[in-house]
Amino acid sequence: xxxxxxxxxxxxxRELLSEILYDEGxxxxxxxxxxxARAARARKRPDLVLLDIxxxxxxxxxxxxxxxxxxxxxxxVIMMSGHATVDTAVEATRIGAVDFLEKxxxxxxxxxxxxxxxxxxxxxxxxxxxxxxxASAPMPAGGGGQADVSDLVTNAAPALELDxxxxxxxxxxxxxxxxxxxxxxxxxxxxxxxxxxxxxMTRVSERTGLERTHLYRKLKQLGIDASRxxxxxxx
Numbered sequence: 001x002x003x004x005x006x007x008x009x010x011x012x013x014r015e016l017l018s019e020i021l022y023d024e025g026x027x028x029x030x031x032x033x034x035x036x037a038r039a040a041r042a043r044k045r046p047d048l049v050l051l052d053i054x055x056x057x058x059x060x061x062x063x064x065x066x067x068x069x070x071x072x073x074x075x076x077v078i079m080m081s082g083h084a085t086v087d088t089a090v091e092a093t094r095i096g097a098v099d100f101l102e103k104x105x106x107x108x109x110x111x112x113x114x115x116x117x118x119x120x121x122x123x124x125x126x127x128x129x130x131x132x133x134x135a136s137a138p139m140p141a142g143g144g145g146q147a148d149v150s151d152l153v154t155n156a157a158p159a160l161e162l163d164x165x166x167x168x169x170x171x172x173x174x175x176x177x178x179x180x181x182x183x184x185x186x187x188x189x190x191x192x193x194x195x196x197x198x199x200x201m202t203r204v205s206e207r208t209g210l211e212r213t214h215l216y217r218k219l220k221q222l223g224i225d226a227s228r229x230x231x232x233x234x235x
Contacts, residue, residue, distance in 0.1 A: 001025040002047035002118055007037040007063075008080065009055045012174035012181055013103075017050060019178070020107060021114075034058035041067070046075055048117055050101075053081035053088065061092050068096045076117040080105065106189065108209055187222045194224075 004026050006017050018028045029046065031037040034057050040046070053060040060079060067073050073096040079089070082103030089100045098117045101109065172184045197203035205212045
């Protein structure tokens with residue numbers, strides 16, 4: 001299993017990601033800002049970094065560029081954001097990020113992206129992006145490298161849309177016990193997939209990776225009425 005550094009200024013996200021990664025057998029170190037991330041990187045190189053783009057002291061893209069200029073990008077870095085533009089995602093990839101995760105991050109997407117990143121060889125290299133470029137600056141017209149990040153642009157594009165489920169997630173209070181916050185997250189997560197799959201329990205089971213019996217039990221535990229879903233599926 002891997003040693004993963006999670007860098008995010010939101011305590012709720014750090015705790016949620018930490019619990020998920022611990023359950024998967026990974027060793028997790030947490031940092032709430034760039035200063036703590038630098039210290040963690042100096043103590044021991046992580047096998048992978050989950051790095052939030054928007055942070056109060058130094059944004060994630062600037063920290064990524066800093067590591068790149070110092071030859072410290074010898075580990076895969078996955079950027080995270082709920083508000084990033086396609087330009088920002090592409091710029092992060094040009095600097096050295098291996099992928100981009102849009103918040104809210106689904107469990108399946110998180111684990112799949114981490115697994116793919118850990119399987120890729122990473123060679124430390126200096127950042128090729130000029131130091132004057134900022135995280136929010138648009139790419140120069142006709143800039144090279146876009147063909148190499150087509151998958152990243154595809155993943156980042158939904159960030160331009162206003163998803164009501166994102167609004168629901170942003171309203172989850174972070175000053176409550178982790179278990180209660182996680183229940184609220186899971187309730188929104190399953191309601192999202194039920195709506196997306198037109199209440200087909202078979203497709204929701206496949207999409208979420210849960211066996212149907214476990215899925216029914218989870219919906220009941222979260223107070224989501226599954227009877228209407230079964231009727232819809234039988235039609």
